[in-house]
Amino acid sequence: MNPRIDINLAKLKYNSNLIVEKANRFSIDVAAVTKGFCGNPVIAEAIAEGGVKYLADSRLENLLKMQHIKLEKILLRLPMLSQVKEVVKYADISLNSELETIVALNEAAKEQNKTHKIILMLDLGDLREGIFDEKELDAVIKYLLKLNNIDLVGIGTNLTCFGGVIPTKENLGELINSAKRVEETMGKPLDIISGGNSSSFYLINNSEIPPEVNHLRFGEAILLGTESTYGRDIPEAYQDTFKLVAEIIEIKTKPSVPIGEIGRDAFGNVPTFEDKGLMKRAILAVGKQDISTHTIIPCDKEAEVLGGSSDHLLMDLTHCKKDYRVGDEMIFNLTYGSMLALMTSEYVHKNYINSIE
Template sequence: MYPRILIDLKKIEENVDVISSKCSARNIWVAGVTKVFCADSKITDAMINGGVTYLADSRIQNLKKFEGIEIQKYMLRLPMMSEVEDVVRYCDVSLNSEYETIKAIDKVAGEQGKVHKIILMADLGDLREGIFDENELVKTAGKILELKNIQLKGIGTNLTCYGGVLPTEKNLNKLINLKKAIEKEYHVTIDLVSGGNSSSLYLIDENRMPEDVNMLRIGEAFVLGRETTYGNRIPDTHDDTFVLEAQIIELKEKPSLPIGELGMDAFGNHPEFEDKGIMKRAICAIGRQDIDPEGLISVDARIDVIGASSDHLILDMSAAGDSYRLGDTVKFKLTYGSLLKAFTSEYVEKVYV
C-alpha cells in the first residue's frame, strides 16, 4: 500500500548509540523524545536498545503507551490542568513553569500515593515555556520545596524551537547560575540541569558544553542524524532512517505556468510560479494532509518538488527523462516537520525494514 514510510530500526538504534555515547562521555543523561513517531513501540524499543536513559513525549496519549516499561518517563509539554491526573499516573517527571499547575499535581500525587518529580523551566530568551524573571523563578522554587508530594528534580530550558535562540555557553551558564541560586537560597541539591534538545549537541562537539549541564532531550538528532542549530550532519549517523514512498498517478507534459486569472489556492495562499516552459510533471498520491511538501528531499536528485494540494504532490520530472512510468514510486527523505506530519497521518502506512 502507498504512500508509506520505510522505517530502518537498525539505523535508528545506531544513531541513538552514537549520540548517547557522545553524551555519556560528558556525563550527560539523554531523554529520547518519541513524539515525532507517535511513540511507536518498535521505534521506542530501538531507542532504548540504543542507550537512552529516559523516554519523553509531549502527548499524554503517547506516554500511556509506555506503561509497563521499566524506564523513567518525562512529560515534555507543560501539563494542562485537565490532564494532571494522567500526568501523575503515567509519568515520573514533568516539565513545569506554573505554580498553580504544580500545586494541582501535588494534590493528585498525594491522592495517588506518589511523589511526582518536576523540572522547573526557565525562559532564557526563546520565549516559549519557562519563567522569564530570575527572582520569580527562585521564589517559585522555594514554594515548590514546601509541597509534600513534589520533588524539585531539576531546572531546565528550551531553546531554538520557537524563537530560534541558540544554546550557548552564556545562556546555559545562566541556567546553571539559577540552579546554584536555588541551592544556596534553600540549602538543597538540584540533581538535573536539562540544557535543551538536539540543538545543544554542537556544544559537545566543540567542547563548549558547560560541565553542570547533565541532561539533554533528544529527538531529531536520533531520527535524522543531524544537530538542529546549524543543520549539520552528525558523523557516523544515518539521515535515511525514514524514507517516504509515494506512487505516481499521473505523468504528463504540461506548461509550468497556470493558465487563466489567478486567485487563492486551496489553503488561502497566493502562489507564485516560474516560467520554465513545458515540463514533464508527475502527480503522486499524497498531499499536505499527510506531509509538508517543503520538507521532502528527493532521493533521486533529478526530481524537484513543485508543490502540493491536500491530496496531490506535484513533481518536476523533466530531468529524469523516461526513468519513471505511471504506477512507479518516488522516494523521499524527510525533514523533521514533514516526518511529524507523515507519521501522524493515518493515510501513510508504516513499514519496518
C-alpha cells in the first residue's frame, strides 16, 4: 500500500539497546521520547524491549496509547491547567515550571488518592520552558514542600529545541549547582537530574557528560541513530530505521522553469527556479500534507527533489541510471521532522519490518 513508511522494528530495538548501554556506562537512565512516532504502541513496544526505563511524550493522547507497557510514563510538555486530572491519571511524572499548575496537579492527585511526581524544569538560556530566576526557584521549592500529593523527584532542562543552545559541561554545571541548592532546601537528594535530549548525546560519546547527570530524554538518538547537536551519526547505530516509499504517478519530459508570470504557490510563497533546460520529471503520490516542508533524502543519489504541492512530490530523474516507469516506487531516508510528519499523516500507511536486513 502506498504511500507508506517502512518501520524497521528490529533496528529500533537494536538502537534502543545500544543507546541504553552507552548511557548506562555513565549511570544514566534513558527516557525514550515517543512523540516522533505519535506514541505508536507497536514501535513503543520494540523500543521498550531495548531496555529504556521510561517512555516520554509531549501529548497525553500518545501516553494513553502506551498505557499497557509497564514502564513509567513522562509527560514532556508542560501540563495544561485544563488537563491536570488527565495528567495525573495517565502520566507518572510530568515536567513543570509553573507553580499554579503544580498546585492544580496536587489537587487532582488528592482527588485521585495519588502522589504525582514532577521534574522541575530550569531554563539555562535556550529560552523555552523552565524557571529562569533563582529567587523564583527558591520560592517554588519552599512552596512545594507544603504539597502533600506532589513528589518533586528531580530537576531538568531542555536545550537546542528553540534557541539552539548547545549543552555543555558549563551550562549543565549550572543545572547541577541548582540541584544542590534544591537538595539543601528539601533536606534530601533528588532522584533525577535530567540533562536534556538527544543534543546531549555527544557529551556521552566524548565522555564529557557531568557525572551528576543521571537522566536523559532520547528521541532522535534512538529513532534515527543520530545526535541532534551536530547531526552526526551515532557509531554502531542504524540510521535507516524509517523510510518513505512513494509511487510514481506521472513521468514526462518538461521544461525546468514554469511558463508564464510567476505568482504565489498554493502555500502563499513565490517560488524561484533555475533554468536547467528540459528534464525528466516525475510526480509521486505524496505531498506537503504528509511531509510538510521537511527534508527527505532520495535513496537514488541521482534523483533530486524539486518540491511539491499538497498531494504531489516532484522529482528530477534526468540523471538517474534506473529507467523509472509509472507505477514504480521510490524510497527516501528521513530526517526527524519528515519522520514526525509522515507518522502523523493518516494518509501514509505504516508498514512494520521485523528483521535486520
